[in-house]
Amino acid sequence: MSASLEKGVNALKEQVDSTVASFFSSCVHCGMCSEACLFYTETGSPTSTPINKTEPLRRIWKSEYTLLGRIGKMFGLTAKVDDALLAEWETVVYDNCTLCGRCSMVCPMGIDIALLIRKTREGMAAAGHAPEDLIGATRRAVTIGSPMGVKLPALMAQIKHVEKDTGMTIPLDVVGAEYMLLLSSMEIMNFPEFIEATAKIFDKAGVSWTISTEAFEATNSGIQIGVADIAAELVQRIVDAAEKLQVKTVISPECGHAYMAIRWDGPNLVGKPFSFKVRHILEVLDEFRQDGRLKITGKETQRLTYHDPCQISRRGGVIEQPRNLINMFSDNFVEMPDHGKMNWCCGAGGGVSSNERADEVRLKVFQRKKDQLDAIKPDAIISACSNCRIHLEDGLEEYNMDIPLLSLTETLAEHLAD
Amino acid sequence: MSEIEFLNWVRGQGFQIAVIIFIAGVIIRLAEILLLGRKANLAEAKGSEMSSGLRTIITRSVPDKSTFQRSTFTVVAGYIFHIGLFVTIFLFAPHILMFKDVIGFGWPSLPTPVVDALAVVTIIALLAVLTHRMRDTVLKFLTTKEDILVWMLTILPLITGYMAFHRIGMTAPTLLAIHILSVELLLVIFPFTKLMHAFTFVLSRWYNGAISGYRGVES
Numbered sequence: 001m002s003a004s005l006e007k008g009v010n011a012l013k014e015q016v017d018s019t020v021a022s023f024f025s026s027c028v029h030c031g032m033c034s035e036a037c038l039f040y041t042e043t044g045s046p047t048s049t050p051i052n053k054t055e056p057l058r059r060i061w062k063s064e065y066t067l068l069g070r071i072g073k074m075f076g077l078t079a080k081v082d083d084a085l086l087a088e089w090e091t092v093v094y095d096n097c098t099l100c101g102r103c104s105m106v107c108p109m110g111i112d113i114a115l116l117i118r119k120t121r122e123g124m125a126a127a128g129h130a131p132e133d134l135i136g137a138t139r140r141a142v143t144i145g146s147p148m149g150v151k152l153p154a155l156m157a158q159i160k161h162v163e164k165d166t167g168m169t170i171p172l173d174v175v176g177a178e179y180m181l182l183l184s185s186m187e188i189m190n191f192p193e194f195i196e197a198t199a200k201i202f203d204k205a206g207v208s209w210t211i212s213t214e215a216f217e218a219t220n221s222g223i224q225i226g227v228a229d230i231a232a233e234l235v236q237r238i239v240d241a242a243e244k245l246q247v248k249t250v251i252s253p254e255c256g257h258a259y260m261a262i263r264w265d266g267p268n269l270v271g272k273p274f275s276f277k278v279r280h281i282l283e284v285l286d287e288f289r290q291d292g293r294l295k296i297t298g299k300e301t302q303r304l305t306y307h308d309p310c311q312i313s314r315r316g317g318v319i320e321q322p323r324n325l326i327n328m329f330s331d332n333f334v335e336m337p338d339h340g341k342m343n344w345c346c347g348a349g350g351g352v353s354s355n356e357r358a359d360e361v362r363l364k365v366f367q368r369k370k371d372q373l374d375a376i377k378p379d380a381i382i383s384a385c386s387n388c389r390i391h392l393e394d395g396l397e398e399y400n401m402d403i404p405l406l407s408l409t410e411t412l413a414e415h416l417a418d
Numbered sequence: 419m420s421e422i423e424f425l426n427w428v429r430g431q432g433f434q435i436a437v438i439i440f441i442a443g444v445i446i447r448l449a450e451i452l453l454l455g456r457k458a459n460l461a462e463a464k465g466s467e468m469s470s471g472l473r474t475i476i477t478r479s480v481p482d483k484s485t486f487q488r489s490t491f492t493v494v495a496g497y498i499f500h501i502g503l504f505v506t507i508f509l510f511a512p513h514i515l516m517f518k519d520v521i522g523f524g525w526p527s528l529p530t531p532v533v534d535a536l537a538v539v540t541i542i543a544l545l546a547v548l549t550h551r552m553r554d555t556v557l558k559f560l561t562t563k564e565d566i567l568v569w570m571l572t573i574l575p576l577i578t579g580y581m582a583f584h585r586i587g588m589t590a591p592t593l594l595a596i597h598i599l600s601v602e603l604l605l606v607i608f609p610f611t612k613l614m615h616a617f618t619f620v621l622s623r624w625y626n627g628a629i630s631g632y633r634g635v636e637s
Contacts, residue, residue, distance in 0.1 A: 022621035046559035110623030267460035317634030
């Protein structure tokens with residue numbers, strides 16, 4: 001066994017716990033998960049059946065953690081994990097899965113298939129079978145601090161712009177602020193309007209907030225590629241900054257996996273509970289709404305719909321808040337079929353958008369989103385994840401659909417009463 | 419071995435061996451799952467693991483509308499053969515007598531003609547399930563030798579039971595002996611195959627509900 005394969009096998013072994021064992025023990029090969037996955041429904045490729053994506057992890061569970069599998073292993077009868085298998089599964093696990101978790105909602109046995117695929121990635125990455133682009137993004141995240149290579153000067157330049165445009169001061173490194181805002185590289189580079197919108201809302205709401213110049217990046221490539229050590233290191237940077245600034249709440253921005261990384265995986269990655277709260281920006285805004293801190297003027301009359309980012313809604317639990325907020329400024333809000341926790345993924349989460357090799361398939365599976373949109377024909381789509389937003393724009397262009405994409409936070413800011 | 423000796427063996431020693439393997443096997447399998455344990459979740463909870471887990475054990479029996487539309491055959495055929503198996507195994511008067519003999523108590527049965535008819539329906543459903551498995555692209559892709567073995571050993575007691583009840587082809591003692599033997603085969607492979615889902619579905623659904631419920635989502 002090569003050294004890298006051994007690392008991969010060991011990483012897979014570390015993933016096996018009672019949840020994994022009960023999940024694999026329960027699969028009856030009914031195939032229903034395939035119908036929950038846009039990478040199957042839109043391609044018809046059986047290899048994209050969600051449970052099939054977990055094969056490397058299943059083999060490790062079977063051969064190491066079951067009586068029959070261990071006996072079979074002695075006689076060479078239990079299927080093994082080798083480099084050929086991992087090489088073959090690389091595109092299955094990384095290019096054709098966004099970890100959206102829709103399969104986990106549909107499995108009649110209750111198998112959390114997305115969790116198993118996430119765990120499979122740990123072994124794949126350890127054995128060196130991860131996409132080059134994701135390896136590169138992860139390296140940049142560790143060395144530079146951002147998967148897109150965005151450094152502090154880039155953020156400062158954007159902040160300077162915002163300050164010039166608004167006449168407001170963006171609070172940096174303020175000790176004792178109530179909120180510490182994180183940003184995704186995508187927001188810094190492509191949607192600096194998000195910073196402006198947040199600044200306006202927080203100013204109107206009258207709360208203290210800050211951005212840390214030491215830890216402003218919210219995304220976590222370690223989560224996407226599946227390397228827990230790196231994911232933990234990236235989370236730790238945020239923890240250190242939040243503790244240094246003694247903030248009460250860290251805000252995860254409009255980014256799906258960033259929320260998963262810091263809110264749900266974060267404390268488990270660093271091995272201790274946080275001394276601060278973590279909230280998604282939409283949760284914070286909805287709290288402002290409840291407290292009467294948001295004064296809204298004017299209503300959007302155009303037909304608006306909301307695309308639930310998987311890691312924020314289905315996997316994250318922030319489902320009602322965006323609807324509460326949209327209804328503040330919209331008279332004409334319509335839901336797509338299968339919205340909320342059963343929404344279909346845009347097709348580019350979980351590292352797929354950072355992986356150029358998957359460009360063709362991500363645009364192909366966008367057909368699912370197109371069908372959802374065709375059913376309600378909205379005038380504009382609101383989302384709360386920059387990655388969804390970029391990919392939705394890509395997909396709409398590919399399918400010649402002219403529907404503008406809006407950020408929830410930015411649209412809300414436009415409707416703030418003076 | 420005469421047919422009576424054969425019947426006595428499958429009813430006596432054979433049955434004991436099968437039941438012991440079944441019970442020990444199930445205990446071993448459940449232990450090897452549960453003893454692995456899992457780490458406590460350190461993230462601030464948004465909902466209860468316990469109540470969400472318990473709820474999902476029940477709610478996952480019914481698919482959401484869009485899933486039902488996409489997997490209608492699997493859901494309907496699945497329901498039919500599971501109910502059919504339950505009724506033929508547990509609500510057939512002679513079986514209840516057998517259970518009473520082994521565990522000391524019984525329960526009311528369904529009228530024999532009803533069970534008889536359901537047995538036929540179940541056999542048809544299982545045949546349909548296999549046909550579907552062989553023709554559907556995804557199912558064909560997923561199917562392993564174990565799936566076929568489990569299917570055969572599940573339908574076999576139904577067929578042998580039907581034959582024994584209607585005395586088809588052989589003498590009554592031989593038919594009964596073959597029927598019991600087929601059940602014993604099923605019991606022996608049970609703990610070591612996907613048939614374990616009959617027990618582990620409770621665990622996996624609970625974990626699913628708990629993981630999701632912790633984040634405030636009903637799954």
